[in-house]
Amino acid sequence: MKLRKVGIVGVGLTPFDKHEGVPVERLVQQAALAALADGGVKLAEVGAVYASHLYQGEVFGERMTSGLRAPEMEIANFENACAGGSTAVRQAALAVAAEQHDLILVIGAEKMDRGLISFVSADRELTMGSIAPAQYALAGQRHMHEFGTTAEDFARVAVKSRRHGALNPNARLREEVTLDQVMASRPIAEPLTLLQCCRNGSGAAAILVGSERWCQRRGGAKIWIEGSGLRAQTGDANVRDLTNFGATRAAAKAAYEAAGIGPDDVDLVELHDAFTIGELLHYEGLGLCAKGEGARLVRDGDIALGGRVPVNVSGGLLCKSHPVGATGLAQFAELTWQLRGEADGRQVEGARVAVAHSQGGTGLEALATCVTVLARDGR
Amino acid sequence: MADGANKQRAADRQAPADAPIWDGLYGSDADGPYIEGGRCAACGGMALGVREICPHCHAAQQMAPVKIGRRGTLYTATVIHQGPEGFAAPYRVGYVDVEGGVRVFAHIDNGSAKPALGQGVVLTIAKLRQRQDGTTLNGPLYVATPGGS
């Protein structure tokens, strides 16, 4: 099947916060209307609404849209844990590429209680006393054992991202922290301390995915979805290398191949940093460095704003918090602003190619991992 | 896994004074405690627990119970400082590689018999969780192999 070009026509964000007493519908409407306004589009011109969430109940997209008096349209809901938003964008891009629709509004939102992330379905390890950060800590400990990575290396990821977050008006945590502060914060699962764990949040984001014609109608810099990969690592009976992040590797390979690029072509990355250990290991999984060398990127500042390939210039989940269904979409909003050259105060100069990465599920990367390559016209 | 979770809930309801933390995970015989493994008669593949469907070759009803995990090698471990209700933090958990390519999630000694990564470990059964109703949940705790190895 011949596929046509697909781009991002508009983006909208309801910055993540507690939003106590605000219904989720209001959070979604704010983001959706911002995306429609950004794209110069009316909801009646949209062919489909794709919705991402984890905890919000049945027919979420239908309920969120019903207060906006839209005509009959296709609405579908996507649950892929923390990768739900990026999965919905991928499906929207495929639907537009395959000429099922010309314009799709992707929405994602979550209302969450305070604290650290918890999972809906219990499994054996959680029943035996494991917690989500421990799953990353176990990978981090093995990485330290095999490659000499230190607890400080992981902590430096938080220092870097908090410095970025201080520049982003959409971030929830906007104060910088020192390495000493990160190391001295409350231990959660060694070597992870509290300041290395993202917190729950509430918020929404919306992305308009459209055909070339809609991108041209909007005008300005055109941002294309050049390739994406969605992979899961399954096979619970296999002993696997916990430092490898195979699903990230496989999803990145598919996305790079579809886009006809390699990791050296990437100018900036928004990746899934629910915990600092995940971020450092994803540098390796995305091919930004060789296996085992993630710590070097942090020590040398390659992944800081102004470095070779800045990672999580938005501040990441660490600074924005993590309303699961909206998280992946917020990455697309940030990367779109960056590629358009509109990221005031935190702009990656000359950014042409960007990668979004999100990952979700119980058990370390057992489940969904989505990688998407975005590029500005004329890269 | 849904099956296991249902069994676990059923076990919770009956709440004997001392119960396994996860049904069918471990047992004990004259040689001491062991982890319940499964070996497939069709392909020889092994798994944690006896599976209806072999995860390796997908043969049905071919797995027979096999006692594994009395000894192993510590692959990785972390100390949890903020655990679920009933677990006495800080406590150490990790993965132990045992025979047949099987990896076991278990508690790992964090005291005098604390093993390092890559070290040999021996299985014991210990109290892992004290519930509010007074029941104790027992499960696997690996300790460093005495005398090292």
Ligand SMILES: [Zn+2]
């Ligand atoms: Zn078999």
